[in-house]
Amino acid sequence: MIREWAERWTAALRSECGARDAALLRRRTSELGLVYGDRPVCQVLRPLFVPRSTYEDLIRRGELLVSAIHGAMEAALRDDTLMAALGFDRVETEIISADRGFGAADLVGRLDALPAPEGAPVFIEYNGESPGGLGFGDMLGLVFEEMEAWENLDGSSRFHRVAVVPSVIDAFLDGYRLWCRRLHKEPVERPKVAIVDLADVPTRTEFEIFRNAFELRGATTRIVSEDQVAIVDDRVLCGDFEPDIIYRRLVTMDILSRTGGRHALIEAARRQLAFVGCGFEGYGLCAKGHFAVLSDPELRPTGLSDEVLDMLDTSIPWTRLVRDVFTSGPGGGLQEPLEHLVQREKNRLVLKASRGYGGRDVILGWRTSKKDWQAAWETALEGSWIVQERVHLPEARFPVWTSDGIEEVTLHYDLAPYMIAGQCRGLGVRLSGSEILNVAAGRGSAVPALLVAD
Template sequence: MSRDATSSLAAQIDARLSAPGAMDAARFASFLGGQQRLGLTHGGRALCRHLRPYLIAEHDYAAVARAAERIAAALERVARRALVDAALAEELGLSADERALAALDPGEGPFLTVGRLDMLVTEGGFSFIEYNADSPAGITDQLLIEETLMALPHLAPLRRGRGVRAPAPHRALLCALREGYAAWGGREARPTIAIVDWKTAATSAEFNVLADLFSAEGHRALILDPDELELDGGRLSAGGERIDLVYRRVITQELVGRRGLDHPLVRAYRDRAAYVANSFRTKPLNKKAAFAVLSAPEFADLFSPEQRAAIAEHIPWTRRVRSGRTSWRGRDVDLLELIGAEQESFVLKPNDDYGGKGVLLGWQTPPDAWRAAVRDAEAQRAIVQERSRARTARMPTFRDGGVAEEEVYFDLCPFVFAGRMEGAMVRLSASAVSNVSAGGGVTGLLIVDDPRLKREDNRHV
């Protein structure tokens, strides 16, 4: 992405941070403690330890939004086709239970209410590498960072200044939920919303923040374990209280794996006793094999010209691992031989997992372990993706009694709400796998307006 529009502001922030008294051990401890109180945590761990938000130029943000929305629309085409095309459902690796769920018609409303694309910023552009379309977390991070990080003395002036703005994905979420509920046929002006996930979920702090937000906007908001739900007489409820809208955060495979297809949430969804978002039709989007469908030339006719252009520019070469030949960089190759011979060029991923679990980076994996993983990959329906060389950033933090810079990997993960992008989760990590559940952290996102740059300029990232 263009650095000209943001480097001057970053230098100003760092200069203020380096001024005497701007940061000390007590202030940093208070900063972390504020996150604990507000819920900017994962499994009890404060998530933001770096002292500058990620700065993005307005024209770069617009370019990411255009690409993200086109890729999300292309992935929706894949999912819709998989509902009626058994061969494509098999290609994606949908289980029998997942196909049965996807076959249930939830009624009107967006196909996907909220998704999060994982995006790497590279020296030459940006690449989308995964899609969390089942239960994306991190939507409230921006809100809480504005109340903690942006309240620090070296950043507080930005909250009053011109030329910068912060996105509001938490508000876009509520808007998408309301619009989906109305399109589905919901009649309540302020429907009762249940946020549903296991009580043991590591993201439970986020649910409290969302419940407070929904309540402030006039909704009755409940945080419920799936086992608290009841369906009786066509009415979904918990403890005798009716539920109109379910914001589903429980992961599909966990719900079905633990409780089966006869669970009250599944039956309420089937019987249209409540509006459920995300729907259970989104599972094909969450399969990493969907990126192999985007990437492989035999599926190109599924997509519009604009979508094909976005795929060519922003989706790395991806294939389902199996015996046979394929194309790579203009060559006809044996896929398994290629993966073995060009180990440092590839990433192996399980088709259906999250939090970075099971991901193998070829350039960091011992050769024996890589060969063993390649041997097992076909049976496990794994996918292989060409390496995107992610850019790193130097970000200030506080350690050993003073402000210090750290070289970190980062990714920018745009949220897409009913087809429209608003905001992004910014993840930072010492590891090339920047998942929060794998120990990574987050920072905020600020959009910088630079009038010297033409908004229509497409020289992004």
């Protein structure tokens, strides 16, 4: 049925409305600021159709996985050796602990998942530190609902889109009120919100989507450069603006690279001077090493439920911390030196920096020479890396508008369920002609996901 809907949408574009829908997408993308830097976030003319049962399974498994990652983080914070193995030094550990206990650190998070033609989906990463793209996805969904192809297929009665921006706004406002109760403070009826990041980030137009959404709920909102944030007389100030809520989009890696880990946002979170949504523990939750902890029988926490264990065994790939150890390979078997296994099986393995983001520091064994793979292994041994079993990316044909009319291109895609205040909700979709699916990596695009009955 999914293939049939995709074919019918493309047929509608070919038969009558392709040029008009392509012009609509270009115009609305420009009007709504749906760009990454100066690049449109979407250049294809069809959404991704997803069976409702697939979505519901992703949601169920995703919530179990994130709960297990939280458990792994708790265990690591009690074990200095494990924290070091995950790559966190003393300064980073202090940052991660800055605001623990005041609500969900991953108030907004995103799982990266690959659906399988048969069997369970596979999750390969978790970004628990204020990921981007949610606002773009919602707005793209509205644009696609304006297309003639949508009308021709009677989309309003056949397809369902899960909007996530309203849920994000609810999460911040509810989280703020809960934070006030825990501190025995009276919440402000119309709180002020600061959306904080670097001044020149390419996702800045997405902040405007959230600013508008907050203001529709009565919250005065400003987009603030991180260097405008200061602590003055126990108050958080952004120039002449004193926020009650901070939507932190500034990632911890940028704080570390620019200041070595000192920032007014960290102080504000530690001293509870404002509600810092997307708290700093989210940085710890992002570590890809958690997948190794949950995959490796030698490291996996005890006390996990049968349901969680089944999910881990079926929905995360074989993953190991890069160390000089003996271990078994994908599928089990006898233990052997990890280095021997990695060199022998390079065509089915990926090396990833445990704390890399934006598609950086990902080395695909099957795309790498033996010499370079060995060098990558030696580099990984000196840092904090994981080695993970390759998961094949699904592909689909998507229509694009060219000078010759509608043509179809084959693109890889993934599904990205969002975590919002501890619950999985909504679905991002990323497309790429390469094997690294990330808009920030310069090779990605996005489309809305539409749920259809099985």
